[in-house]
Amino acid sequence: MMNSAWGHIIILLLITTSPIIAQEESDPQWSMRGYLSNMLTTDFSGDDITFDNQLHNRLNFQWFPKDNFTFYLDIRTRLLAGNTVKNFPGLGDLLDFNNDYLDMSIHFPKNKSWLVHSMIDRAYMEWYKGDWEIRLGRQRINWGINTIWNPNDLFNAYSYFDFDYVERPGSDALRLTWYTCTNSSVEFASNFRDNFDELTFATLYKSSLGSYDVQLLGAKAGNDIVLGTGWAGNLGNAGFKGEFSYFIPTKDNGPKDALLATIAFDYAFKNSLYLNLSVLFNSDGSSDSQNNPLLLATSGLLTTRYLSPYEWSTFL
Structure with missing residues (x-):
């Protein structure tokens, strides 16, 4: 389970280095876009200064099987590290509250100073006529x-x-x-x-x-x-x-x-x-x-x- 999860995250991070991948056709039937971002947070409010870092990866897929049909699949993956992850072992479960009705996320490891959380936050079909x-x-x-x-x-x-x-x-x-x-x-x-x-x-x-x-x-x-x-x-x-x-x-x-x-x-x-x-x-x-x-x-x-x-x- 751990190896498959790691493989999932590594693949996501690697293929995001290409800004756009699509079929080599005049009218491509699918596309993929993505980005990487990083955010460092520092808290000076308490007695001790705390640091947290978030490396954020996003992949957006689209498939156009017909003129009036489109399928969307977007994946959000975050690598979290710092004091908050270390001090709150249940943070991964807390992040899963955005899962809605279907469970489309994974997070690992447990009780460490870093955490990987990956979620499918868009997965829908669109039809218009x-x-x-x-x-x-x-x-x-x-x-x-x-x-x-x-x-x-x-x-x-x-x-x-x-x-x-x-x-x-x-x-x-x-x-x-x-x-x-x-x-x-x-x-x-x-x-x-x-x-x-x-x-x-x-x-x-x-x-x-x-x-x-x-x-x-x-x-x-x-x-x-x-x-x-x-x-x-x-x-x-x-x-x-x-x-x-x-x-x-x-x-x-x-x-x-x-x-x-x-x-x-x-x-x-x-x-x-x-x-x-x-x-x-x-x-x-x-x-x-x-x-x-x-x-x-x-x-x-x-x-x-x-x-x-x-x-x-x-x-x-």
Whole structure:
């Protein structure tokens, strides 16, 4: 098991040295792209300085068997080393929370100062014809509008603290899209779960209203009924975006009703300086400053209902 895992990782790292590999045809039927990145993290907050390093490899495969069919397979592999891996022997199991319904990852070794974690985070089929599009498999269902927090993103909640993961996690799901006209569409999506209580399915309507793009959604997300809306446009020369989601529990012994609302303003100066001001309100959040959003982001507890442990959060 160990040898096969090592072979898997080594092959992934070696073939990534080629930026693009495809069939030597005028219309290639498949392609592969990938990259390597490295991130060093240093923490000065405690009595001792800690160091962590992450070597990140990504491979993106596409296969085009027919004009209206495409298959996607993306693999993310990380070599982690440093104090965090050494001090938290269960880190590998913690990273597997992004596995979703199907187990598509491996990690090794155990109780060492380094860790290799490899995961298939995209594996889906896409079919399109006329005004219709169908996606089936592990995919990114991106219904969010804002850059920092996304209360409308019911399937793939993520933390902006994880800024080295630009592709974001995927969800094992079915997604249907009907493009009703040039600037509007209706989407239905459902993930895969073993029981109804854990299931999430939703409908999203997108259109334009004046100079704004708007969306409305209704969903059953776990044990909540969710109603939401979002918009994106401009106020003068500044971008203006917002998302609202209202969670209504379906069980009496569950959490209370919750409103998650965020608004954001962004502006790009002529010298390429970019500013973003985002505010998040969570009616079910806490005013206790001892809550750690970094811990929430990495513990597997992060969901759309709990994007932040605080009642008010601000990003600039």
